[in-house]
Amino acid sequence: MPDNVREAFDKPPGRVSLAAMTKLSKRIRGLTAGTGDGWSIHRRAVRLRAQGMPVIDLTVGEPDVRTDPEILSAMDAAARGGHTGYSAIPGTDALRDAIAARVEERTGVRTARGNVLVTPGGQSALFSALMAATDPGAEVLFPDPFYATYPGTIRAASAAPVRVPTRASGGFQPAEAFLRAGLTDRTSAMLVNSPNNPTGAVYSRATFDAIARVARDADLWLISDEVYDTQVWSGDHLSPRALPDMADRTLVVGSMSKSHAMTGSRVGWLIGPETAIDRIADLSTHTTYGIPGFVQDAALHALSLGRAFEERIAAPFRRRRDACLARLAGQQVVGVIPSGGAMYVMLDIRATGLPGLDFATRLLDHHHVAVMPGESFGDAAAGHVRVALTRPDHELLAAIDTIVALAGKMIP
Secondary structure, eight states: OOOHHHHTTSSSSGGGGGHHTTOOHHHHTTTTTTTTOOOOHHHHHHHHHTOOOOOOESOOOOOOOOOOOHHHHHHHHHHHHHOOOOOOOTTOOOHHHHHHHHHHHHHOSSOOOGEEEEEHHHHHHHOOOOOHHOOOOOTTEEEESSOOHHHHHHHHHHHHEEEEEOGGGGGOOOOOHHHTOOOOOOOOEEESSOTTTTTTOOHHHHHHHHHHHHHHTTOOOEEEEEEEOOOOOOOOOOOOOGGGGGGGGEEEESTTTTTTOOOOGGOOEOOHHHHHHHHHHHHHHTTTEEEEEHHHHEEEEEEEEEHHHHHHHHHHHHHHHHHHHHHTTTTTSSSOOOOOSSEEEEEEEHHHHHHOOHHHHHHHHHHEEEEEGGGGGGGGGGGEEEEOOOSOOOHHHHHHHHHHHHHHOOOO
């Protein structure tokens, strides 16, 4: 049985006949392109924790605080009040208005209800944007390193992922020359992410000006993943939708998962030109059929808590980022990419001579610390590991000390 078929099912091959599997579409069999998703370390860490092993799991960008009880109370009241039927598919008017107001206040770009589609999380918004921006066989450019779902989501839309390399020495900012080198007559969209997962890079104005030039010159859609817009530690968050002549060719992915610690509630949105959002809402009718009304009511209440609430949710990650950088200062064993935003720090362990996966495997097997190997996020992150700032400070700093100690023992 081909590996990609087995990976697509993620279950013992004996449970499904080969004949049944081979009837699956090429699209579904090829989502991971036969390479898996690179998350083996995370899955092993979860299993070890379930067995009682005291693993410090720094693999996933899951806030370590739960959804605020006030938001949950609003959700409960809405459900008990009867908002449990079929939902408004593009989103309730009140929630769309609140999201539009938030986006306009933060970006300075006029945004109205018609520019907003509410989706089941940012991942659904990303898929919807790609379905709108590409036809089968089209190509989508995106910087490497990248969030792990990007290639598979592009393939799910029947398009082809095209990686644009970035360099650690350049702060993982995508260069205009590399973007242009990736263009072909089949390119129809670019996908960018700032603040960036996994690198923590916050794209500069110069970087976004270059991205916008390429998009305008090649007549591309620009899909901007901005789910970390509340987690900017240095510099300023800039939405490319605010750049000249970009509002009509930009689709912005947003989410309440990181900003309000609502990962399980699955509340996201897509912002774009009204004519595009109106058509993309048709996709929701034929796929998700919206998200529950009581969840939308809870999201509306969460947004009403304002910027101060969002800053409170973000504060631990800023503190931990600063603490990690201070802890790493002065040592010469592990390199660090100064995180400008998001809840991650990328560490350079190339001096050990080990790939990120091998280093992460030894770290988990012998020291019970789980981090994501850089190779999970593309070739440009090889020889790095990503540390999620999602555990209490003392655990996180103990893990940083362990990483430095292990790397020191491996350097020739």
